[in-house]
Amino acid sequence: MASYHHGSLRAALLAAAETILQREGINALTLRAAAREAGVSHTAPAHHFNDLAGLLSALAALGFSRLHDFARAEAGNVEIPDQLLAHARGYIAFARAHPELFKLMFRSERLDWDHPDLASAAAHAYSLLTPAAGERPAHIGHSQDALADTMARWSYVHGLAMLLIDGRLSAGVSMSPGADEDTLIADLIKRLQRLDGRGHR
Amino acid sequence: MASYHHGSLRAALLAAAETILQREGINALTLRAAAREAGVSHTAPAHHFNDLAGLLSALAALGFSRLHDFARAEAGNVEIPDQLLAHARGYIAFARAHPELFKLMFRSERLDWDHPDLASAAAHAYSLLTPAAGERPAHIGHSQDALADTMARWSYVHGLAMLLIDGRLSAGVSMSPGADEDTLIADLIKRLQRLDGRGHR
DNA sequence: GGATTATCTTTCCACTGTCTAGTTCATGTA
DNA sequence: TACATGAACTAGACAGTGGAAAGATAATCC
Incomplete structure (x- = not known):
């Protein structure tokens, strides 16, 4: 189940970010929060979004x-x-x-x-x-x-x-x-x- | 010279904050940066601005x-x-x-x-x-x-x-x-x- | 099949906001 | 004047953050 490579992490992170944005507002939208929501490590987003x-x-x-x-x-x-x-x-x-x-x-x-x-x-x-x-x-x-x-x-x-x-x-x-x-x-x-x-x- | 009580720290912090805002932009304007600029401890602003x-x-x-x-x-x-x-x-x-x-x-x-x-x-x-x-x-x-x-x-x-x-x-x-x-x-x-x-x- | 490269994790660091506990000083009261 | 009270400020600690390595894993290209 836990494949090392996500496959479409960029899109998943964007979806996670939008979820957080709607649920908790922009001030709660952090790199780490998006990573948590998507179920990946907290530095994974940097590879896709710098x-x-x-x-x-x-x-x-x-x-x-x-x-x-x-x-x-x-x-x-x-x-x-x-x-x-x-x-x-x-x-x-x-x-x-x-x-x-x-x-x-x-x-x-x-x-x-x-x-x-x-x-x-x-x-x-x-x-x-x-x-x-x-x-x-x-x-x-x-x-x-x-x-x-x-x-x-x-x-x-x-x-x-x-x-x-x-x-x-x-x-x-x-x-x-x-x-x-x-x-x-x-x-x-x-x-x-x-x-x-x-x-x- | 270094009086423990500043006297008008609130105004001084606002001036410091504005200086930082103009010089480095809003993203650099933090509580600690304002305190540094005003020459007080990093928790002093909380007393005036919460x-x-x-x-x-x-x-x-x-x-x-x-x-x-x-x-x-x-x-x-x-x-x-x-x-x-x-x-x-x-x-x-x-x-x-x-x-x-x-x-x-x-x-x-x-x-x-x-x-x-x-x-x-x-x-x-x-x-x-x-x-x-x-x-x-x-x-x-x-x-x-x-x-x-x-x-x-x-x-x-x-x-x-x-x-x-x-x-x-x-x-x-x-x-x-x-x-x-x-x-x-x-x-x-x-x-x-x-x-x-x-x-x- | 072997090397290469993109993708992701682990570990680490400086910095931030904020909490708690103390220190210094000004001010009112006797 | 002596003292108590409280406001103004400091020192230290903590969790959370962005970001920089460096390493692990898997897909891909030859």
Whole structure:
């Protein structure tokens, strides 16, 4: 039963890490804890992930990949012009569904952003918020305006997700009795459209 | 010279902690490192801050207090209707001026948000983004709309600050040659106004 | 089949947060 | 002034952590 070689230890360690993350939070997610959960010695993870930062970065990269798929799935049922909002809804839904993983992905100071897998997975996920072909039919401006649009969208969705995972939005809603959280979030997401285009005020 | 009682060790430890934070980053900011920097024994901080989380939370609370003052100072030279934008400019300027402290305040999983000082300091800073008297002259809606406005502003400014401290905005700007970073940021901040009011689309 | 290499274990070290017990000093009370 | 009380700080110890060897095992390639 106890084979010296695990065979797929890397995947097993990632699964173990995610289990710990959900069960005990990010502060309990250590190299040794992941090794214990996977039933291997405490130095085994180093061979696959190098560092603790390497393990966390790999898990975060996996999270970004899932986030991307989540947003794409949400956008699958929707007409082209509404895809941006669908992607934003997917982002927010993912944040609410996997708060601990989301915190790791966005708020952790332990990640190594020089890790190529993490950087590319994050860039891939964020690419959903860039102005894509067909989404901005008429007024496709200069690339500089497009950059500003992307930044604005990115900021807004990113910030909204932050508020959600910190529980501050729930706190605010509870202070305003009668407000439905889902309705409020839907309203907030819709405002994303207003950020587009360079201002003329 | 070596008096047994320091007299103002709490303040000295906070200053030491900030020094370490700027010099070596948040991962090097430990209880023992702060004690070393202040020249006291490694268990001295516990008496003033209880935990490591206590020390970091106290430092973060100090950061929120400074952030508030920063934003207020920016708004001091500006007419009433533009105060919201001035506050936002202050936020962003603070984030760019003190990136490590900003990361600690917003991105650290090591803070204890049950700590009353931290919670109140953060709430105080964020109150600058709530619709205040005189700022929304005509269409002061229901309190529920006001909540949504606050959340929207908060999300946007919060998210923009995040992008900045992660260096992603700089990366984006560098990809678009000829773009001036300050100009881009100013444009992005101006878009904050468009988020107000419940959408009718 | 034999050498090579990737995978995993054992042992060890410096460092961390935190507990317990002591030491020094300031301050209030008679 | 004498003394008690308690706050501020030190010293030492402990378990847990990341990480660096160095060794053991198994799969793979020739």
